[in-house]
Amino acid sequence: MAELLLILPGLIEATVKIVGLVFLVILPMVAYSVYAERRFSALLQDRVGPNRVGIPFTKISLAGLGQPMADGLKFILKEDFTPAHVRKLYYWLAPALTMVPALLTCAVLPFGGYLKVPFVDEPFRLVIADLDVGILFVFAIASLGVYGIVLAGWASNSKYPFLGGIRSSSQMISYEISLGLSVIPILMIYGDLNLGSIVQQQHEHGWALLPVTLDGLKPVISMRDLALLVPLSISFVIFVTSLFAETNRLPFDLPECETELVAGYHTEYSSMKFALFFLGEYAAMIIGSGFAVTLFLGGWSLPFGLGSDGSDSLFWGLVGIGTFFAKVIGFILFFIWIRWSIPRFRYDQLMRLGWVFFFEIALFNILLTAAILMIFRQS
Amino acid sequence: MAIVVKRPKLNIFERMYLPAIAKGLLITLSHAIKRLRGQTKVTMQYPEEKWDSELPDYYRGAPTLVKDEQGRERCVSCQLCEFICPPRAITITPGEIPSGDTWAKVEKRPEEFEIDMIRCIYCGMCEEVCPEQAIFLRKDYAITGTTRAEMVHDKEKLYEIGGVREGLVNKWNELK
Numbered sequence: 444m445a446e447l448l449l450i451l452p453g454l455i456e457a458t459v460k461i462v463g464l465v466f467l468v469i470l471p472m473v474a475y476s477v478y479a480e481r482r483f484s485a486l487l488q489d490r491v492g493p494n495r496v497g498i499p500f501t502k503i504s505l506a507g508l509g510q511p512m513a514d515g516l517k518f519i520l521k522e523d524f525t526p527a528h529v530r531k532l533y534y535w536l537a538p539a540l541t542m543v544p545a546l547l548t549c550a551v552l553p554f555g556g557y558l559k560v561p562f563v564d565e566p567f568r569l570v571i572a573d574l575d576v577g578i579l580f581v582f583a584i585a586s587l588g589v590y591g592i593v594l595a596g597w598a599s600n601s602k603y604p605f606l607g608g609i610r611s612s613s614q615m616i617s618y619e620i621s622l623g624l625s626v627i628p629i630l631m632i633y634g635d636l637n638l639g640s641i642v643q644q645q646h647e648h649g650w651a652l653l654p655v656t657l658d659g660l661k662p663v664i665s666m667r668d669l670a671l672l673v674p675l676s677i678s679f680v681i682f683v684t685s686l687f688a689e690t691n692r693l694p695f696d697l698p699e700c701e702t703e704l705v706a707g708y709h710t711e712y713s714s715m716k717f718a719l720f721f722l723g724e725y726a727a728m729i730i731g732s733g734f735a736v737t738l739f740l741g742g743w744s745l746p747f748g749l750g751s752d753g754s755d756s757l758f759w760g761l762v763g764i765g766t767f768f769a770k771v772i773g774f775i776l777f778f779i780w781i782r783w784s785i786p787r788f789r790y791d792q793l794m795r796l797g798w799v800f801f802f803e804i805a806l807f808n809i810l811l812t813a814a815i816l817m818i819f820r821q822s
Numbered sequence: 823m824a825i826v827v828k829r830p831k832l833n834i835f836e837r838m839y840l841p842a843i844a845k846g847l848l849i850t851l852s853h854a855i856k857r858l859r860g861q862t863k864v865t866m867q868y869p870e871e872k873w874d875s876e877l878p879d880y881y882r883g884a885p886t887l888v889k890d891e892q893g894r895e896r897c898v899s900c901q902l903c904e905f906i907c908p909p910r911a912i913t914i915t916p917g918e919i920p921s922g923d924t925w926a927k928v929e930k931r932p933e934e935f936e937i938d939m940i941r942c943i944y945c946g947m948c949e950e951v952c953p954e955q956a957i958f959l960r961k962d963y964a965i966t967g968t969t970r971a972e973m974v975h976d977k978e979k980l981y982e983i984g985g986v987r988e989g990l991v992n993k994w995n996e997l998k
Contacts, residue, residue: 486854489862680840784850785843 607707886984
Protein backbone atom coordinates (compact mmCIF):
# COMPACT_ATOMS: atom_id res chain seq x y z
CA MET A 444 0.00 0.00 0.00
CA ALA A 445 2.79 2.35 0.91
CA GLU A 446 4.55 1.50 -2.33
CA LEU A 447 1.37 2.29 -4.26
CA LEU A 448 1.20 5.70 -2.65
CA LEU A 449 4.78 6.32 -3.69
CA ILE A 450 4.20 5.60 -7.36
CA LEU A 451 0.77 7.21 -7.44
CA PRO A 452 1.89 10.80 -8.20
CA GLY A 453 4.06 9.56 -11.06
CA LEU A 454 1.20 7.47 -12.38
CA ILE A 455 -1.20 10.39 -12.31
CA GLU A 456 1.34 12.63 -13.97
CA ALA A 457 1.94 10.11 -16.76
CA THR A 458 -1.79 9.56 -17.27
CA VAL A 459 -2.46 13.28 -17.49
CA LYS A 460 0.35 13.68 -20.02
CA ILE A 461 -0.79 10.72 -22.12
CA VAL A 462 -4.41 11.79 -22.18
CA GLY A 463 -3.47 15.43 -22.73
CA LEU A 464 -0.99 14.83 -25.52
CA VAL A 465 -2.50 11.87 -27.36
CA PHE A 466 -6.22 12.38 -26.95
CA LEU A 467 -6.46 16.13 -26.67
CA VAL A 468 -3.70 17.18 -29.05
CA ILE A 469 -2.45 14.49 -31.43
CA LEU A 470 -5.78 12.87 -32.35
CA PRO A 471 -7.58 16.18 -33.00
CA MET A 472 -4.51 17.23 -34.94
CA VAL A 473 -4.81 14.07 -37.02
CA ALA A 474 -8.43 14.89 -37.81
CA TYR A 475 -7.66 18.48 -38.59
CA SER A 476 -4.57 17.71 -40.66
CA VAL A 477 -6.92 15.91 -43.05
CA TYR A 478 -8.94 19.10 -43.20
CA ALA A 479 -5.74 21.15 -43.57
CA GLU A 480 -4.63 18.88 -46.36
CA ARG A 481 -7.88 19.41 -48.23
CA ARG A 482 -8.00 23.16 -47.72
CA PHE A 483 -4.31 23.76 -48.41
CA SER A 484 -4.29 21.55 -51.50
CA ALA A 485 -7.32 23.50 -52.68
CA LEU A 486 -5.34 26.71 -52.29
CA LEU A 487 -2.41 25.28 -54.24
CA GLN A 488 -4.69 24.10 -57.02
CA ASP A 489 -6.90 27.20 -57.35
CA ARG A 490 -9.90 25.56 -55.74
CA VAL A 491 -12.06 26.25 -52.69
CA GLY A 492 -12.02 23.01 -50.72
CA PRO A 493 -14.46 21.93 -48.03
CA ASN A 494 -15.92 25.17 -46.61
CA ARG A 495 -19.49 24.20 -45.79
CA VAL A 496 -19.73 21.97 -42.74
CA GLY A 497 -19.97 23.92 -39.51
CA ILE A 498 -22.27 23.64 -36.54
CA PRO A 499 -25.00 21.11 -37.39
CA PHE A 500 -28.55 22.35 -38.02
CA THR A 501 -27.43 25.97 -38.25
CA LYS A 502 -26.20 28.04 -41.13
CA ILE A 503 -22.88 28.75 -39.40
CA SER A 504 -20.18 27.15 -41.52
CA LEU A 505 -16.95 28.32 -39.78
CA ALA A 506 -15.02 27.89 -43.03
CA GLY A 507 -15.73 24.16 -42.97
CA LEU A 508 -14.18 23.42 -39.58
CA GLY A 509 -16.90 20.88 -38.86
CA GLN A 510 -15.75 18.73 -41.77
CA PRO A 511 -13.47 16.38 -39.75
CA MET A 512 -16.35 15.62 -37.34
CA ALA A 513 -18.64 14.85 -40.26
CA ASP A 514 -15.97 12.65 -41.85
CA GLY A 515 -15.42 10.77 -38.61
CA LEU A 516 -19.13 10.24 -38.14
CA LYS A 517 -19.41 9.02 -41.70
CA PHE A 518 -16.62 6.49 -41.15
CA ILE A 519 -18.30 5.15 -38.01
CA LEU A 520 -21.72 4.87 -39.64
CA LYS A 521 -20.49 3.11 -42.76
CA GLU A 522 -20.90 -0.61 -43.19
CA ASP A 523 -17.90 -2.48 -41.86
CA PHE A 524 -17.53 -5.03 -44.61
CA THR A 525 -15.19 -7.99 -44.29
CA PRO A 526 -14.75 -9.81 -47.60
CA ALA A 527 -15.16 -13.59 -47.49
CA HIS A 528 -11.75 -14.32 -48.98
CA VAL A 529 -9.55 -12.59 -46.39
CA ARG A 530 -7.58 -14.08 -43.53
CA LYS A 531 -9.72 -12.76 -40.72
CA LEU A 532 -7.24 -12.57 -37.84
CA TYR A 533 -4.55 -10.67 -39.74
CA TYR A 534 -7.14 -8.64 -41.59
CA TRP A 535 -8.46 -7.36 -38.25
CA LEU A 536 -5.01 -6.96 -36.75
CA ALA A 537 -3.49 -4.90 -39.55
CA PRO A 538 -5.28 -1.55 -39.03
CA ALA A 539 -4.43 -1.58 -35.33
CA LEU A 540 -0.81 -2.35 -36.14
CA THR A 541 -0.64 0.75 -38.31
CA MET A 542 -2.21 3.10 -35.82
CA VAL A 543 -0.56 1.90 -32.61
CA PRO A 544 3.14 2.37 -33.52
CA ALA A 545 2.32 5.75 -34.99
CA LEU A 546 0.88 6.92 -31.68
CA LEU A 547 3.36 5.02 -29.53
CA THR A 548 6.37 6.97 -30.75
CA CYS A 549 5.02 10.20 -29.32
CA ALA A 550 5.90 8.85 -25.87
CA VAL A 551 9.46 10.16 -26.13
CA LEU A 552 8.61 13.34 -27.99
CA PRO A 553 9.48 16.40 -25.89
CA PHE A 554 6.57 18.70 -26.66
CA GLY A 555 7.81 21.43 -24.33
CA GLY A 556 10.54 22.15 -21.84
CA TYR A 557 9.13 22.28 -18.35
CA LEU A 558 5.78 23.31 -16.97
CA LYS A 559 5.86 25.10 -13.63
CA VAL A 560 2.40 24.60 -12.18
CA PRO A 561 1.44 26.87 -9.25
CA PHE A 562 1.46 25.19 -5.79
CA VAL A 563 3.71 22.36 -7.03
CA ASP A 564 7.40 22.73 -6.19
CA GLU A 565 8.98 20.70 -8.92
CA PRO A 566 8.28 21.67 -12.55
CA PHE A 567 6.93 18.91 -14.80
CA ARG A 568 9.01 17.72 -17.73
CA LEU A 569 6.88 17.96 -20.84
CA VAL A 570 7.57 14.51 -22.24
CA ILE A 571 5.62 11.35 -21.50
CA ALA A 572 8.63 9.07 -21.07
CA ASP A 573 12.00 10.71 -20.60
CA LEU A 574 14.01 7.83 -22.04
CA ASP A 575 17.76 8.00 -22.46
CA VAL A 576 17.47 5.85 -25.59
CA GLY A 577 14.82 8.13 -27.08
CA ILE A 578 15.93 8.01 -30.69
CA LEU A 579 16.51 4.25 -30.68
CA PHE A 580 13.04 3.79 -29.22
CA VAL A 581 11.59 5.86 -32.02
CA PHE A 582 13.30 3.86 -34.73
CA ALA A 583 12.39 0.57 -33.08
CA ILE A 584 8.71 1.43 -32.82
CA ALA A 585 8.37 3.38 -36.07
CA SER A 586 9.67 0.46 -38.11
CA LEU A 587 6.86 -1.69 -36.66
CA GLY A 588 4.47 0.42 -38.70
CA VAL A 589 5.42 -1.52 -41.80
CA TYR A 590 3.94 -4.71 -40.31
CA GLY A 591 0.46 -3.25 -40.39
CA ILE A 592 0.77 -2.51 -44.08
CA VAL A 593 2.41 -5.83 -44.95
CA LEU A 594 -0.20 -7.75 -42.98
CA ALA A 595 -3.00 -5.78 -44.63
CA GLY A 596 -1.56 -6.61 -48.03
CA TRP A 597 -1.11 -10.25 -47.18
CA ALA A 598 -4.37 -10.83 -45.31
CA SER A 599 -6.48 -9.18 -48.00
CA ASN A 600 -5.69 -12.17 -50.23
CA SER A 601 -6.05 -10.13 -53.38
CA LYS A 602 -3.51 -8.98 -55.94
CA TYR A 603 -3.42 -5.20 -55.58
CA PRO A 604 -3.16 -5.12 -51.79
CA PHE A 605 -0.50 -7.80 -52.08
CA LEU A 606 1.58 -5.67 -54.45
CA GLY A 607 1.06 -2.66 -52.21
CA GLY A 608 2.23 -4.59 -49.18
CA ILE A 609 5.34 -5.84 -50.96
CA ARG A 610 6.20 -2.39 -52.21
CA SER A 611 5.70 -0.96 -48.78
CA SER A 612 7.99 -3.43 -47.07
CA SER A 613 10.83 -2.96 -49.53
CA GLN A 614 10.41 0.81 -49.51
CA MET A 615 10.33 1.09 -45.75
CA ILE A 616 13.33 -1.17 -45.26
CA SER A 617 15.32 0.80 -47.84
CA TYR A 618 14.55 4.15 -46.34
CA GLU A 619 14.88 3.11 -42.72
CA ILE A 620 18.62 2.80 -43.32
CA SER A 621 19.14 6.29 -44.65
CA LEU A 622 16.76 7.64 -42.02
CA GLY A 623 18.87 6.10 -39.28
CA LEU A 624 22.18 7.12 -40.83
CA SER A 625 21.05 10.71 -41.36
CA VAL A 626 20.40 11.13 -37.65
CA ILE A 627 23.86 9.97 -36.61
CA PRO A 628 25.54 13.38 -37.24
CA ILE A 629 23.07 14.89 -34.76
CA LEU A 630 23.98 12.27 -32.20
CA MET A 631 27.68 12.86 -32.80
CA ILE A 632 27.32 16.60 -32.34
CA TYR A 633 25.13 16.54 -29.23
CA GLY A 634 26.55 13.33 -27.80
CA ASP A 635 23.19 12.21 -26.47
CA LEU A 636 20.32 9.93 -27.43
CA ASN A 637 17.85 11.62 -25.11
CA LEU A 638 15.60 13.84 -27.21
CA GLY A 639 14.94 16.16 -24.29
CA SER A 640 18.60 16.97 -23.76
CA ILE A 641 19.16 17.34 -27.52
CA VAL A 642 16.51 20.04 -27.52
CA GLN A 643 17.92 21.55 -24.33
CA GLN A 644 21.32 21.91 -26.04
CA GLN A 645 19.69 23.40 -29.12
CA HIS A 646 17.89 25.82 -26.83
CA GLU A 647 21.19 26.95 -25.33
CA HIS A 648 23.35 27.06 -28.47
CA GLY A 649 20.81 27.75 -31.22
CA TRP A 650 18.97 25.23 -33.40
CA ALA A 651 20.86 22.59 -35.31
CA LEU A 652 20.03 24.33 -38.57
CA LEU A 653 20.14 27.86 -37.11
CA PRO A 654 23.10 27.82 -34.73
CA VAL A 655 22.89 31.52 -33.94
CA THR A 656 22.59 33.00 -30.48
CA LEU A 657 22.14 36.65 -29.62
CA ASP A 658 24.66 38.60 -27.63
CA GLY A 659 22.61 41.68 -26.85
CA LEU A 660 21.37 42.39 -30.37
CA LYS A 661 24.47 41.08 -32.14
CA PRO A 662 24.13 37.59 -33.65
CA VAL A 663 26.89 35.21 -32.60
CA ILE A 664 27.88 32.13 -34.58
CA SER A 665 30.95 30.02 -34.00
CA MET A 666 33.16 28.65 -36.80
CA ARG A 667 32.45 25.11 -35.65
CA ASP A 668 28.71 25.53 -35.94
CA LEU A 669 29.09 27.20 -39.31
CA ALA A 670 31.12 24.28 -40.62
CA LEU A 671 28.69 21.79 -39.12
CA LEU A 672 25.85 23.42 -41.04
CA VAL A 673 27.05 21.63 -44.19
CA PRO A 674 26.64 18.04 -42.94
CA LEU A 675 23.55 19.00 -40.98
CA SER A 676 21.83 20.41 -44.06
CA ILE A 677 22.63 17.24 -45.97
CA SER A 678 21.31 15.22 -43.03
CA PHE A 679 18.16 17.27 -42.95
CA VAL A 680 17.42 16.75 -46.64
CA ILE A 681 18.00 13.00 -46.35
CA PHE A 682 16.01 12.78 -43.12
CA VAL A 683 13.02 14.64 -44.51
CA THR A 684 13.03 12.70 -47.77
CA SER A 685 13.27 9.40 -45.93
CA LEU A 686 10.49 10.58 -43.65
CA PHE A 687 8.27 11.04 -46.69
CA ALA A 688 9.09 7.49 -47.74
CA GLU A 689 8.56 6.14 -44.23
CA THR A 690 5.16 7.72 -43.88
CA ASN A 691 4.11 6.68 -47.40
CA ARG A 692 3.45 10.23 -48.43
CA LEU A 693 3.67 11.43 -51.96
CA PRO A 694 6.07 11.53 -53.84
CA PHE A 695 6.74 8.10 -52.30
CA ASP A 696 3.23 6.74 -51.85
CA LEU A 697 3.90 3.63 -53.89
CA PRO A 698 2.14 1.26 -51.47
CA GLU A 699 -1.08 3.16 -52.12
CA CYS A 700 -0.56 4.42 -55.61
CA GLU A 701 -4.15 4.98 -56.77
CA THR A 702 -3.35 5.00 -60.46
CA GLU A 703 -1.59 1.64 -60.41
CA LEU A 704 -2.87 -0.37 -57.47
CA VAL A 705 -6.48 0.84 -56.99
CA ALA A 706 -5.77 1.80 -53.37
CA GLY A 707 -2.85 -0.46 -52.58
CA TYR A 708 -2.85 -2.28 -49.28
CA HIS A 709 -6.18 -0.94 -48.07
CA THR A 710 -8.18 -1.80 -51.19
CA GLU A 711 -10.22 -4.42 -49.34
CA TYR A 712 -10.88 -2.30 -46.27
CA SER A 713 -13.90 -0.19 -45.51
CA SER A 714 -15.39 1.96 -42.79
CA MET A 715 -13.44 2.50 -39.58
CA LYS A 716 -10.77 -0.07 -40.48
CA PHE A 717 -9.91 1.95 -43.54
CA ALA A 718 -10.06 5.07 -41.42
CA LEU A 719 -7.44 3.63 -39.08
CA PHE A 720 -5.03 3.21 -42.00
CA PHE A 721 -5.87 6.64 -43.26
CA LEU A 722 -5.54 8.33 -39.89
CA GLY A 723 -2.51 6.22 -38.97
CA GLU A 724 -0.76 7.70 -41.97
CA TYR A 725 -1.55 11.20 -40.76
CA ALA A 726 -0.57 10.36 -37.19
CA ALA A 727 2.76 9.06 -38.48
CA MET A 728 3.13 12.27 -40.45
CA ILE A 729 2.49 14.45 -37.40
CA ILE A 730 4.85 12.50 -35.18
CA GLY A 731 7.45 12.36 -37.94
CA SER A 732 7.19 16.15 -38.25
CA GLY A 733 7.58 16.29 -34.49
CA PHE A 734 10.86 14.40 -34.72
CA ALA A 735 12.20 16.44 -37.61
CA VAL A 736 11.41 19.55 -35.59
CA THR A 737 12.95 18.11 -32.44
CA LEU A 738 16.16 16.97 -34.09
CA PHE A 739 16.84 19.74 -36.56
CA LEU A 740 14.70 22.75 -35.78
CA GLY A 741 15.14 23.16 -32.06
CA GLY A 742 11.99 21.44 -30.78
CA TRP A 743 10.18 23.66 -28.32
CA SER A 744 12.89 26.34 -28.18
CA LEU A 745 12.58 29.78 -29.65
CA PRO A 746 15.24 30.81 -32.19
CA PHE A 747 18.48 32.52 -31.09
CA GLY A 748 18.23 31.03 -27.59
CA LEU A 749 15.49 33.44 -26.60
CA GLY A 750 13.20 32.78 -23.65
CA SER A 751 13.72 30.10 -21.04
CA ASP A 752 12.91 26.40 -20.77
CA GLY A 753 9.96 27.04 -18.48
CA SER A 754 11.46 25.52 -15.35
CA ASP A 755 10.96 28.79 -13.46
CA SER A 756 7.82 30.30 -14.95
CA LEU A 757 4.53 28.99 -16.26
CA PHE A 758 4.54 31.52 -19.08
CA TRP A 759 7.70 30.27 -20.78
CA GLY A 760 6.54 26.69 -20.34
CA LEU A 761 3.37 27.46 -22.29
CA VAL A 762 5.35 29.42 -24.87
CA GLY A 763 7.52 26.32 -25.31
CA ILE A 764 4.48 24.11 -25.97
CA GLY A 765 3.06 26.68 -28.37
CA THR A 766 6.38 26.99 -30.20
CA PHE A 767 6.67 23.24 -30.61
CA PHE A 768 3.20 22.79 -32.04
CA ALA A 769 3.55 25.86 -34.26
CA LYS A 770 6.68 24.32 -35.75
CA VAL A 771 4.98 20.94 -36.15
CA ILE A 772 2.02 22.53 -37.91
CA GLY A 773 4.40 24.41 -40.19
CA PHE A 774 6.15 21.16 -41.01
CA ILE A 775 2.85 19.40 -41.73
CA LEU A 776 1.95 22.20 -44.13
CA PHE A 777 5.32 21.61 -45.79
CA PHE A 778 4.43 17.90 -46.11
CA ILE A 779 1.16 18.85 -47.78
CA TRP A 780 2.82 21.44 -49.98
CA ILE A 781 5.30 18.83 -51.22
CA ARG A 782 2.55 16.31 -51.84
CA TRP A 783 0.64 18.59 -54.15
CA SER A 784 3.70 19.82 -56.02
CA ILE A 785 5.75 16.78 -56.95
CA PRO A 786 4.68 13.79 -59.03
CA ARG A 787 5.12 10.24 -57.77
CA PHE A 788 8.44 8.47 -58.27
CA ARG A 789 8.68 5.37 -60.38
CA TYR A 790 9.44 2.29 -58.34
CA ASP A 791 12.98 1.73 -59.66
CA GLN A 792 13.76 5.43 -59.20
CA LEU A 793 12.65 5.16 -55.61
CA MET A 794 14.90 2.19 -54.94
CA ARG A 795 17.81 3.79 -56.78
CA LEU A 796 17.43 7.00 -54.80
CA GLY A 797 17.37 5.12 -51.54
CA TRP A 798 20.19 2.67 -52.08
CA VAL A 799 22.50 4.38 -54.56
CA PHE A 800 22.30 7.99 -53.41
CA PHE A 801 20.97 8.46 -49.92
CA PHE A 802 22.71 5.50 -48.34
CA GLU A 803 26.13 6.59 -49.65
CA ILE A 804 25.61 10.27 -49.02
CA ALA A 805 24.49 9.57 -45.47
CA LEU A 806 27.58 7.43 -44.85
CA PHE A 807 29.85 10.08 -46.30
CA ASN A 808 28.04 12.66 -44.23
CA ILE A 809 28.94 10.86 -41.03
CA LEU A 810 32.61 10.94 -42.02
CA LEU A 811 32.32 14.62 -42.87
CA THR A 812 30.77 15.38 -39.50
CA ALA A 813 33.48 13.38 -37.74
CA ALA A 814 36.16 15.29 -39.64
CA ILE A 815 34.66 18.66 -38.73
CA LEU A 816 34.31 17.63 -35.12
CA MET A 817 37.98 16.53 -35.18
CA ILE A 818 39.14 19.86 -36.56
CA PHE A 819 37.18 21.96 -34.09
CA ARG A 820 37.87 19.67 -31.17
CA GLN A 821 37.65 21.49 -27.86
CA SER A 822 40.87 20.58 -26.18
CA MET B 823 10.72 3.42 -89.84
CA ALA B 824 11.70 3.87 -86.30
CA ILE B 825 11.44 7.34 -84.91
CA VAL B 826 14.25 8.47 -82.67
CA VAL B 827 12.89 10.69 -79.95
CA LYS B 828 15.43 13.22 -78.88
CA ARG B 829 15.69 13.27 -75.13
CA PRO B 830 16.49 16.68 -73.71
CA LYS B 831 19.94 16.87 -72.18
CA LEU B 832 19.66 17.81 -68.54
CA ASN B 833 22.13 20.19 -67.04
CA ILE B 834 23.69 19.66 -63.65
CA PHE B 835 20.98 21.54 -61.75
CA GLU B 836 18.22 19.58 -63.39
CA ARG B 837 20.00 16.31 -62.69
CA MET B 838 20.41 17.20 -59.03
CA TYR B 839 16.61 17.25 -58.80
CA LEU B 840 16.47 19.43 -55.70
CA PRO B 841 16.46 22.78 -57.58
CA ALA B 842 13.68 21.40 -59.75
CA ILE B 843 11.70 20.54 -56.63
CA ALA B 844 12.22 24.05 -55.31
CA LYS B 845 10.98 25.42 -58.62
CA GLY B 846 7.89 23.25 -58.48
CA LEU B 847 7.21 24.30 -54.91
CA LEU B 848 7.46 27.95 -55.91
CA ILE B 849 4.96 27.44 -58.70
CA THR B 850 2.37 25.88 -56.41
CA LEU B 851 3.06 28.49 -53.74
CA SER B 852 2.51 31.31 -56.22
CA HIS B 853 -0.87 29.76 -57.02
CA ALA B 854 -1.71 29.61 -53.32
CA ILE B 855 -0.74 33.25 -52.84
CA LYS B 856 -2.75 34.38 -55.83
CA ARG B 857 -5.70 32.39 -54.55
CA LEU B 858 -5.37 33.94 -51.08
CA ARG B 859 -5.28 37.42 -52.55
CA GLY B 860 -8.43 36.64 -54.50
CA GLN B 861 -6.76 36.99 -57.89
CA THR B 862 -7.87 33.56 -59.01
CA LYS B 863 -11.34 32.84 -60.31
CA VAL B 864 -12.80 29.95 -58.35
CA THR B 865 -16.06 28.04 -58.20
CA MET B 866 -19.09 30.17 -57.42
CA GLN B 867 -20.51 29.53 -53.95
CA TYR B 868 -23.89 28.74 -55.42
CA PRO B 869 -26.78 29.35 -53.08
CA GLU B 870 -25.13 32.49 -51.67
CA GLU B 871 -23.72 33.78 -54.94
CA LYS B 872 -25.84 33.63 -58.03
CA TRP B 873 -25.28 34.29 -61.66
CA ASP B 874 -28.82 35.56 -62.28
CA SER B 875 -27.87 39.13 -63.20
CA GLU B 876 -25.44 37.87 -65.83
CA LEU B 877 -27.79 35.45 -67.54
CA PRO B 878 -27.81 36.23 -71.27
CA ASP B 879 -31.05 37.31 -72.96
CA TYR B 880 -31.16 34.11 -74.94
CA TYR B 881 -30.99 32.00 -71.78
CA ARG B 882 -33.46 29.13 -71.93
CA GLY B 883 -35.07 28.62 -68.54
CA ALA B 884 -38.52 27.40 -67.63
CA PRO B 885 -41.18 27.68 -70.38
CA THR B 886 -44.08 29.92 -69.36
CA LEU B 887 -47.28 31.37 -70.73
CA VAL B 888 -47.64 35.14 -71.10
CA LYS B 889 -50.52 37.59 -71.28
CA ASP B 890 -50.62 40.73 -73.40
CA GLU B 891 -51.08 44.33 -72.25
CA GLN B 892 -54.83 44.00 -71.98
CA GLY B 893 -54.52 40.95 -69.78
CA ARG B 894 -55.66 38.60 -72.53
CA GLU B 895 -54.27 35.12 -72.60
CA ARG B 896 -52.18 34.99 -75.73
CA CYS B 897 -52.52 31.25 -76.07
CA VAL B 898 -55.26 30.16 -78.47
CA SER B 899 -54.68 26.46 -77.72
CA CYS B 900 -53.65 25.54 -81.24
CA GLN B 901 -51.62 22.75 -79.63
CA LEU B 902 -48.62 23.20 -81.93
CA CYS B 903 -46.31 23.28 -78.92
CA GLU B 904 -47.86 20.09 -77.64
CA PHE B 905 -47.14 18.41 -80.95
CA ILE B 906 -43.60 19.76 -81.34
CA CYS B 907 -42.48 19.12 -77.78
CA PRO B 908 -39.77 16.43 -78.07
CA PRO B 909 -40.22 14.91 -74.60
CA ARG B 910 -44.00 15.45 -74.71
CA ALA B 911 -43.98 17.56 -71.60
CA ILE B 912 -46.91 19.77 -72.62
CA THR B 913 -50.55 18.76 -72.21
CA ILE B 914 -53.24 21.18 -73.35
CA THR B 915 -56.97 20.87 -72.82
CA PRO B 916 -58.48 23.31 -75.38
CA GLY B 917 -61.62 25.21 -74.54
CA GLU B 918 -64.01 27.67 -76.16
CA ILE B 919 -64.29 31.32 -75.19
CA PRO B 920 -67.97 32.04 -74.43
CA SER B 921 -69.68 34.42 -76.85
CA GLY B 922 -70.25 37.12 -74.23
CA ASP B 923 -66.55 37.56 -73.62
CA THR B 924 -64.63 40.63 -74.86
CA TRP B 925 -62.31 38.36 -76.80
CA ALA B 926 -64.98 36.04 -78.11
CA LYS B 927 -63.62 36.52 -81.64
CA VAL B 928 -60.43 34.67 -80.62
CA GLU B 929 -62.70 31.63 -80.18
CA LYS B 930 -60.24 29.34 -78.40
CA ARG B 931 -58.20 29.42 -75.26
CA PRO B 932 -56.66 26.68 -73.15
CA GLU B 933 -58.92 25.27 -70.47
CA GLU B 934 -55.91 23.70 -68.87
CA PHE B 935 -52.26 23.97 -69.83
CA GLU B 936 -49.76 21.73 -68.11
CA ILE B 937 -45.99 21.49 -68.55
CA ASP B 938 -44.33 18.60 -66.80
CA MET B 939 -41.05 20.09 -65.63
CA ILE B 940 -39.58 16.66 -64.97
CA ARG B 941 -39.91 15.95 -68.68
CA CYS B 942 -39.07 19.39 -70.08
CA ILE B 943 -35.65 19.57 -71.68
CA TYR B 944 -35.58 23.36 -72.08
CA CYS B 945 -35.09 23.07 -75.85
CA GLY B 946 -37.25 26.10 -76.62
CA MET B 947 -39.07 24.51 -79.54
CA CYS B 948 -42.45 25.46 -78.04
CA GLU B 949 -41.39 29.09 -78.05
CA GLU B 950 -40.18 28.81 -81.62
CA VAL B 951 -43.29 27.14 -82.95
CA CYS B 952 -45.89 29.31 -81.20
CA PRO B 953 -47.77 31.40 -83.82
CA GLU B 954 -49.29 33.61 -81.11
CA GLN B 955 -46.11 34.33 -79.21
CA ALA B 956 -47.79 33.02 -76.12
CA ILE B 957 -45.13 30.73 -74.72
CA PHE B 958 -41.70 31.93 -73.70
CA LEU B 959 -38.69 30.48 -72.00
CA ARG B 960 -37.97 32.64 -68.98
CA LYS B 961 -34.78 32.75 -66.90
CA ASP B 962 -36.00 30.61 -64.01
CA TYR B 963 -33.74 27.58 -63.74
CA ALA B 964 -34.15 26.34 -60.18
CA ILE B 965 -37.39 24.40 -60.62
CA THR B 966 -37.75 22.17 -57.59
CA GLY B 967 -40.45 20.18 -55.89
CA THR B 968 -40.82 17.37 -53.43
CA THR B 969 -43.39 15.38 -55.39
CA ARG B 970 -43.96 14.60 -59.04
CA ALA B 971 -47.31 16.39 -58.92
CA GLU B 972 -45.57 19.53 -57.69
CA MET B 973 -43.27 19.47 -60.69
CA VAL B 974 -46.17 19.80 -63.13
CA HIS B 975 -46.78 23.47 -63.81
CA ASP B 976 -50.43 24.19 -64.40
CA LYS B 977 -51.91 27.19 -66.19
CA GLU B 978 -52.04 29.37 -63.10
CA LYS B 979 -48.42 28.70 -62.25
CA LEU B 980 -47.32 29.23 -65.84
CA TYR B 981 -48.98 32.65 -65.99
CA GLU B 982 -47.57 33.50 -62.60
CA ILE B 983 -43.99 32.94 -63.77
CA GLY B 984 -44.66 34.27 -67.27
CA GLY B 985 -46.35 37.53 -66.44
CA VAL B 986 -47.07 40.07 -69.13
CA ARG B 987 -45.15 40.49 -72.35
CA GLU B 988 -45.67 43.74 -74.24
CA GLY B 989 -44.78 45.07 -77.63
CA LEU B 990 -45.29 41.94 -79.63
CA VAL B 991 -47.67 41.17 -82.48
CA ASN B 992 -51.14 42.36 -81.57
CA LYS B 993 -53.23 40.97 -84.37
CA TRP B 994 -56.37 40.51 -82.24
CA ASN B 995 -56.64 44.11 -81.10
CA GLU B 996 -57.70 45.81 -84.34
CA LEU B 997 -61.11 45.18 -85.82
CA LYS B 998 -60.84 43.12 -88.91
